[in-house]
Amino acid sequence: xxxxxxxxxxxxxxxxxxxxxxxxxxxxxxxxxxxxxxxxxxxxxxxxxxxxxxxxxxxxxxxxxxxxxxxxxxxxxxxxxxxxxxxxxxxxxxxxxxxxxxxxxxxxxxxxxxxxxxxxxxxxxxxxxxxxxxxxxxxxxxxxxxxxxxxxxxxxxxxxxxxxxxxxxxxxxxxxxxxxxxxxxxxxxxxxxxxxxxxxxxxxxxxxxxxxxxxxxxxxxxxxxxxxxxxxxxxxxxxxxxxxxxxxxxxxxxxxxxxxxxxxxxxxxxxxxxxxxxxxxxxxxxxxxxxxxxxxxxxxxxxxxxxxxxxxxxxxxxxxxxxxxxxxxxxxxxxxxxxxxxxxxxxxxxxxxxxxxxxxxxxxxxxxxxxxxxxxxxxxxxxxxxxxxxxxx
Amino acid sequence: xxxxxxxxxxxxxxxxxxxxxxxxxxxxxxxxxxxxxxxxxxxxxxxxxxxxxxxxxxxxxxxxxxxxxxxxxxxxxxxxxxxxxxxxxxxxxxxxxxxxxxxxxxxxxxxxxxxxxxxxxxxxxxxxxxxxxxxxxxxxxxxxxxxxxxxxxxxxxxxxxxxxxxxxxxxxxxxxxxxxxxxxxxxxxxxxxxxxxxxxxxxxxxxxxxxxxxxxxxxxxxxxxxxxxxxxxxxxxxxxxxxxxxxxxxxxxxxxxxxxxxxxxxxxxxxxxxxxxxxxxxxxxxxxxxxxxxxxxxxxxxxxxxxxxxxxxxxxxxxxxxxxxxxxxxxxxxxxxxxxxxxxxxxxxxxxxxxxxxxxxxxxxxxxx
Numbered sequence: 191x192x193x194x195x196x197x198x199x200x201x202x203x204x205x206x207x208x209x210x211x212x213x214x215x216x217x218x219x220x221x222x223x224x225x226x227x228x229x230x231x232x233x234x235x236x237x238x239x240x241x242x243x244x245x246x247x248x249x250x251x252x253x254x255x256x257x258x259x260x261x262x263x264x265x266x267x268x269x270x271x272x273x274x275x276x277x278x279x280x281x282x283x284x285x286x287x288x289x290x291x292x293x294x295x296x297x298x299x300x301x302x303x304x305x306x307x308x309x310x311x312x313x314x315x316x317x318x319x320x321x322x323x324x325x326x327x328x329x330x331x332x333x334x335x336x337x338x339x340x341x342x343x344x345x346x347x348x349x350x351x352x353x354x355x356x357x358x359x360x361x362x363x364x365x366x367x368x369x370x371x372x373x374x375x376x377x378x379x380x381x382x383x384x385x386x387x388x389x390x391x392x393x394x395x396x397x398x399x400x401x402x403x404x405x406x407x408x409x410x411x412x413x414x415x416x417x418x419x420x421x422x423x424x425x426x427x428x429x430x431x432x433x434x435x436x437x438x439x440x441x442x443x444x445x446x447x448x449x450x451x452x453x454x455x456x457x458x459x460x461x462x463x464x465x466x467x468x469x470x471x472x473x474x475x476x477x478x479x480x481x482x483x484x485x486x487x488x489x490x491x492x493x494x495x496x497x498x499x500x501x502x503x504x505x506x507x508x509x510x511x512x513x514x515x516x517x518x519x520x521x522x523x524x525x526x527x528x529x530x531x532x533x534x535x536x537x538x539x540x541x542x543x544x545x546x547x548x549x550x551x552x553x554x555x556x557x558x559x560x561x562x563x564x565x566x567x568x569x570x571x572x573x574x575x576x577x578x579x580x581x582x583x
Numbered sequence: 584x585x586x587x588x589x590x591x592x593x594x595x596x597x598x599x600x601x602x603x604x605x606x607x608x609x610x611x612x613x614x615x616x617x618x619x620x621x622x623x624x625x626x627x628x629x630x631x632x633x634x635x636x637x638x639x640x641x642x643x644x645x646x647x648x649x650x651x652x653x654x655x656x657x658x659x660x661x662x663x664x665x666x667x668x669x670x671x672x673x674x675x676x677x678x679x680x681x682x683x684x685x686x687x688x689x690x691x692x693x694x695x696x697x698x699x700x701x702x703x704x705x706x707x708x709x710x711x712x713x714x715x716x717x718x719x720x721x722x723x724x725x726x727x728x729x730x731x732x733x734x735x736x737x738x739x740x741x742x743x744x745x746x747x748x749x750x751x752x753x754x755x756x757x758x759x760x761x762x763x764x765x766x767x768x769x770x771x772x773x774x775x776x777x778x779x780x781x782x783x784x785x786x787x788x789x790x791x792x793x794x795x796x797x798x799x800x801x802x803x804x805x806x807x808x809x810x811x812x813x814x815x816x817x818x819x820x821x822x823x824x825x826x827x828x829x830x831x832x833x834x835x836x837x838x839x840x841x842x843x844x845x846x847x848x849x850x851x852x853x854x855x856x857x858x859x860x861x862x863x864x865x866x867x868x869x870x871x872x873x874x875x876x877x878x879x880x881x882x883x884x885x886x887x888x889x890x891x892x893x894x895x896x897x898x899x900x901x902x903x904x905x906x907x908x909x910x911x912x913x914x915x916x917x918x919x920x921x922x923x924x925x926x927x928x929x930x931x932x933x934x935x936x937x938x939x940x941x942x943x944x945x946x947x948x949x950x951x952x
Contacts, residue, residue: 245791346920360880390654390818392877395862399876417792420864447868461796462866463825466848471803472796472825478761479791 205277206233207411208257208296208379211557213271215249215256217482218264224482225269226252228435231533233559234379239405239412241426241443243419243458245479248432250415254381257413258292275379294324297372301384303364307356313340314352317371324375339374340367343400362393366400373404380405383415398425419462423447428560431455434480434490437533440541440558451542453497477515486513489545492526497546501526533558607681609812610643610666610780615675617658617665621885633885635661637836639675640935645779646810650827650844652820652859654881658836659816660704663782666814667699668692679780697727700773704785706765710757716743716768717753723775742771746801763794770801774809782814787822799826820863824848829943832856835884835892838935842944852938852946854899878920890929891949899950900924925950 215227226249234240242250255261257273259280273280280291300306308316317336321327327335333352340348343366356364365385372380382401386394402425405412414426422429422443429446431439431454439452450456460473477494480486492498493515502510502521510521523545531543534553541558544550617636620629635658643649651659664670666677668684677684679698687695703709711719720739724730730738740750746767757765766786773781783802787795803826805811817823823830824844831841832855840853851857858875879896882888888895895915904912904923913926933947 245793362880390881391820391859391862392654393880394864395874395876398864418864419792419866423866423868424864444868447866458792459866461793463796463799463821465821465824465860465863465865468845469825471800474796474800475793476797478763478794 204235206274206559207236207238207276208232208234208413209272209274210253210257211272211274213253213256213273214269215252215261215266216269217266222483226435226482227256229271229532230432230437231557232430232437232440233557234411234413236378236411237405237409238428239414239426241414241416241422241429242432243416243422243429244432245417247434247479247482249435249482250432251383253432254298254383254413254415257381258296258298259288260298290324293320293372293377294375295377296379296381297375297377298381298383299365299368299372299385301387303361303368303388304356306368307364309356312353312355313359313367317352317367317374320371321374335374336370339370342373342404343367343370344396345370362389362396365389365393365397369397369400369404373408376408377410379411379413381413381415384417385414386421387416387418394421401425419447419458430558431458434485435482436490436530436543437541437558438491438543440533440560442539442560445540449537449540451536451540451547452491452544453495453546454491457494457496488525488527488530489543490530491544492522493520495522495526497544498522498526501546607678608642609645609680610814611676611678611681612642612662612666613640613676613678615639615662615665615677616673617661617670618673631885633883634836634887635884636665637884637887639833639836639838641831641838641841643780643812643814645812646806647828648806648813648815648826650823650830651814651816651833652818652823652830653833654818654859656881656884657833658884659833660784662833663701663784663814663816667696667701667782669701693727697776698778699780699782700776700778701782701784702766702769702773702786704788706762706769706789707757709769710765712757715754715756716760719768720753720771720775723772727776729776738775742775745774745805746771747797761794763790763797766790766794766798767801770798770805774805777809778811780812780814782816784816785818786815788817788819795822802826820848820859832859835881835887837892837947839893839948840946841935843941846941846944850940850944852940852944852951853893853948854897854951855893856946858896858898888929890927890931891933891947893948894924894928895922897924897928899948900928903950 210230210232213227213230214225216223216225230253232240242253244250252261268281275295314333314336318332321332321335336352337348340351345351345366359367386397389397398421401412416422426443429441429443430437431452433454439455450459457475461475463472475494480490486493493513499520499522502523505523509523511524511527512519513522513527525545531545532555533541533543534550535556536542536547536549536553539560615636616638618632618634621631621633622628623630639662641649651662653659661670665672672685679695684695717739720742721735724735724738739753743750743752748764748767760768787798790798806813815823815826827844829841830844830847831838832853834855840847840856851860858877861875875898877896894900901922901924904925907925911926912923913929914921914923915929927949933949935945935947938944938946939952
């Protein structure tokens with residue numbers, strides 16, 4: 191991470207490490223084609239953690255896989271846009287050059303640590319393979335690197351563990367091994383696709399803590415893909431909320447949680463039960479996430495949108511359109527049904543894609559970039575293995 | 584299935600179950616143990632037991648919800664399954680309105696089962712892919728001789744509309760539904776026999792956030808309408824707090840703390856509960872006060888640590904041991920790490936006893952006051 195001197199009158203805008211610009215991905219099977227990722231713009235700066243939040247089927251994993259060009263083609267193909275990594279367009283590289291990027295510059299960890307490790311090779315063999323592919327080292331040295339990275343992720347007795355097969359390890363251990371493998375080549379960017387979804391909360395806390403401390407040590411960037419708003423709040427600097435193939439809101443995490451603007455984001459916040467807040471009913475978002483083959487026209491959220499419904503009833507029947515949804519018919523403003531809103535900077539460093547967000551009509555469409563770091567640079571106070579009075583919230 | 588269809592008057596004739604004993608709670612579980620044998624070798628000799636449930640007791644009053652939380656492998660799912668006799672119990676008893684559920688068999692058992700149902704975690708795996716939704720919901724009605732013909736079809740339609748699905752879906756197959764809709768079908772199936780008690784085994788864990796809240800609201804509405812009591816098994820503590828009147832925390836086959844929901848979350852006594860609560864990432868922009876990161880993982884229930892099963896991961900015992908004299912402490916080894924803990928913690932298993940705070944707030948810890 192380049193250090194900026196305090197006295198400099200003009201702080202130069204740092205360059206993003208990874209920049210997705212208007213990336214669209216399509217899948218074609220037979221006569222049907224779908225577009226699970228549509229015009230996604232996202233920038234990740236050095237040392238930053240960017241979270242991509244959304245429910246299943248919103249396109250967040252496809253976005254992550256397409257950065258590393260891991261989408262099988264056919265049926266997948268890039269419909270447009272660029273993936274710039276340190277200024278190079280990854281989509282234009284040859285397969286050979288891409289192999290140099292995968293694992294070395296950009297590493298990825300997956301949700302299922304069991305299915306992403308090869309069951310017939312030992313942990314050691316799998317890490318050493320990655321190391322020898324990208325670093326000009328011999329086998330013995332590669333084993334030493336593997337052992338060191340195993341120790342870095344907090345695995346006790348790494349020398350012996352390297353000889354274990356994946357089935358001999360617990361879920362949390364496997365995820366540590368995945369992280370050790372991903373970090374063995376010192377990548378600049380780590381893509382973590384739901385890294386803790388399959389784990390228990392106590393193990394999740396360990397893994398997230400590990401990722402935080404490794405990031406601080408090495409200054410790498412993380413693209414964190416998750417559906418858990420709590421994980422986003424505690425680990426990310428910037429968050430982008432995805433719904434039905436598009437980013438609908440983009441802001442620094444502090445700003446997003448204080449002032450969510452898009453009705454979908456607001457709905458998500460209301461739908462989650464919170465510790466210490468006893469409500470008799472949750473405010474649910476009606477309906478379901480639309481299937482990519484049957485996206486509604488206009489704003490893709492309008493059939494489920496509470497804001498659209500209230501705007502339509504306020505404006506009267508003239509302005510509204512009746513829309514059939516899976517839970518009945520709703521009346522929404524014509525605008526929501528007719529035109530899909532693009533992402534606009536509705537307030538400073540806060541982008542939203544909704545016709546009825548305050549300031550949207552006057553705002554201009556700009557590419558979201560949040561270079562600023564988390565406001566509180568202080569790491570979370572963690573008390574390992576020590577307990578204070580009333581240690582719980 | 585070739586269960587004979589009983590005539591409808593069967594319901595009235597049967598003097599079973601007998602009227603409930605006075606002031607018996609709806610559900611009472613006493614000292615439940617479920618052990619799974621570990622077999623090895625050519626002759627499959629039993630070499631040990633996985634003590635999945637190791638002495639669990641609780642009561643659930645009519646219309647109330649008990650939340651059961653814990654990490655994976657703590658035995659919470661086995662408790663639910665053992666209660667409904669889906670898994671045989673090793674010892675202990677489960678009473679429904681004062682009747683010993685484990686003492687019945689045959690048709691009496693079947694009639695008792697009407698009142699106790701289950702909703703499973705996996706909405707895909709728990710529905711038969713070759714049966715239409717209508718047949719699936721009609722089956723319990725036929726088996727228990729509740730309705731046939733038109734009456735049965737009407738009941739299926741009203742069940743579907745009650746859980747928020749269109750009655751015309753009765754002719755569809757499970758693969759035609761989304762995850763949230765399948766979970767609604769699972770709930771409709773549990774409701775078919777109008778039970779008083781439903782075990783909800785992680786009913787929302789596999790669902791997306793926006794769908795999860797719809798299902799939680801549905802369960803809350805049903806409880807209000809029909810006075811159903813739930814045993815709500817989940818690992819998400821925020822969800823459990825939302826739905827439960829009382830909450831029990833399990834660790835390695837035992838309940839380590841139990842209290843009313845508000846009391847447990849505001850005033851946890853057991854160090855494991857405190858650690859669990861502090862491990863939850865909060866969806867809020869404010870920095871959280873402090874976090875207790877538990878070292879290590881849950882030990883194997885086949886070979887639990889002696890004394891308090893939590894002592895190798897417990898920060899409280901280490902803190903107390905650092906302050907206490909050498910006579911009261913012992914050096915132990917766990918997962919390759921040497922640690923000093925209180926002697927009592929690794930020699931005697933603490934009983935579940937009343938702690939300071941609300942009456943009924945019990946915890947199994949030697950050190951918590």
